[in-house]
Amino acid sequence: MNEKKNIDTKNIPVGVVGLGLMGCSIATCLLIAGHPVKAIAPVETDLLHAGKRITEHLTKSKEEGLTPSSPQSLLKNLTITTDYSELKDCALVIECTLENQEIKKSVYEKIEAVIRPDAILTSNTSAIPISILQKLTKHPERFLGLHWAEPSHTTRFLEIICGELSDITKGEYLYDLSHSWGKEPTLVKKDIRGFITNRLMYAMYREACYLVENGYATVEDVDRACRNNAGYWMTLVGVFRWMDLTGVPAYHTVMKDLFPTLNNQTTIPKLIDDIVKAGGRGVANAHGFHSYTPEEAKLWEETFKEFSYEIRKLALKYPADVVKKKLKK
Numbered sequence: 001m002n003e004k005k006n007i008d009t010k011n012i013p014v015g016v017v018g019l020g021l022m023g024c025s026i027a028t029c030l031l032i033a034g035h036p037v038k039a040i041a042p043v044e045t046d047l048l049h050a051g052k053r054i055t056e057h058l059t060k061s062k063e064e065g066l067t068p069s070s071p072q073s074l075l076k077n078l079t080i081t082t083d084y085s086e087l088k089d090c091a092l093v094i095e096c097t098l099e100n101q102e103i104k105k106s107v108y109e110k111i112e113a114v115i116r117p118d119a120i121l122t123s124n125t126s127a128i129p130i131s132i133l134q135k136l137t138k139h140p141e142r143f144l145g146l147h148w149a150e151p152s153h154t155t156r157f158l159e160i161i162c163g164e165l166s167d168i169t170k171g172e173y174l175y176d177l178s179h180s181w182g183k184e185p186t187l188v189k190k191d192i193r194g195f196i197t198n199r200l201m202y203a204m205y206r207e208a209c210y211l212v213e214n215g216y217a218t219v220e221d222v223d224r225a226c227r228n229n230a231g232y233w234m235t236l237v238g239v240f241r242w243m244d245l246t247g248v249p250a251y252h253t254v255m256k257d258l259f260p261t262l263n264n265q266t267t268i269p270k271l272i273d274d275i276v277k278a279g280g281r282g283v284a285n286a287h288g289f290h291s292y293t294p295e296e297a298k299l300w301e302e303t304f305k306e307f308s309y310e311i312r313k314l315a316l317k318y319p320a321d322v323v324k325k326k327l328k329k
């Protein structure tokens with residue numbers, strides 16, 4: 001892993017376009033890292049909540065020791081506006097709008113009309129291939145994926161994705177820069193739908209739906225197994241180190257007999273289809289895989305926020321190079 005380089009973030013203005021759930025936590029992360037942030041609200045409703053949400057994140061971040069700076073001093077670096085021309089000095093712009101190609105295309109037109117020729121344009125898309133999105137822009141070589149995990153100011157996850165036409169040196173620049181954001185980034189040099197983490201996670205979501213739909217276990221049982229198995233090691237190691245730690249040959253043996261039985265359906269599972277068609281969004285409207293009273297749903301949201309600060313503390317004790325650091329002592 002790269003060491004954090006001394007990059008003067010205060011001279012690197014960054015634009016965030018789209019101030020929903022992720023745009024607000026990305027803006028928070030960038031403010032804590034010292035960047036001037038131009039936050040663009042493509043829809044008026046963003047203006048109603050973005051300032052409040054970012055202030056709450058900054059207040060909690062100060063309380064939790066993520067930053068020594070007061071929310072008031074960090075907020076001086078933040079501009080929230082509907083006016084895209086505020087992006088004109090930005091060295092980097094992060095698009096964070098709905099996962100919809102048409103919407104993203106119209107937003108790129110507005111961004112490219114005002115940004116500098118040397119500015120890097122990125123998308124936080126979860127799964128639209130960067131090679132497709134970059135073709136919606138005038139300068140595909142400066143377009144890359146920058147895939148964050150919510151809440152962006154507490155998680156150390158970041159994927160930097162090069163599309164077919166991306167200039168890899170820009171990916172390398174973002175890789176270095178993102179160390180100043182508290183990230184342990186991954187540079188995905190060759191574009192693939194879902195990038196890395198969503199390919200891994202969706203394999204798990206598919207199998208989880210299969211197990212429930214076919215009566216092997218309940219939603220509660222599948223969740224309990226995930227939390228208490230992978231949940232106990234995934235903050236320390238990834239799947240390969242996990243196999244190293246627990247004995248590689250056993251995995252070799254199991255793969256032979258288990259792989260042919262794993263689900264590989266290519267259609268959307270009925271379990272999730274029924275929920276979405278009935279309007280379920282999860283805790284956001286107290287209608288998901290589990291049942292919730294509105295009060296329970298709200299408490300789950302709050303508990304997740306609280307947990308994200310707690311797990312960050314544990315994660316910081318175990319960086320990717322934890323063993324190398326121990327050897328140096």
Ligand SMILES: NC(=O)c1ccc[n+]([C@@H]2O[C@H](COP(=O)([O-])OP(=O)(O)OC[C@H]3O[C@@H](n4cnc5c(N)ncnc54)[C@H](O)[C@@H]3O)[C@@H](O)[C@H]2O)c1
Nearest residue numbers: 018019020021022023042096097098099124125126148150
């Ligand atoms: N939520 C996650 O955990 C997560 C994780 C990784 C990546 N992402 C990706 O980040 C992006 C944003 O996700 P989110 O969870 O913040 O969504 P969100 O629903 O909270 O926010 C979406 C934002 O899109 C913008 N928007 C809505 N309608 C628009 C329109 N007609 N024109 C222009 N802009 C419009 C608004 O700024 C709105 O706040 C998506 O591409 C999503 O796939 C989300």
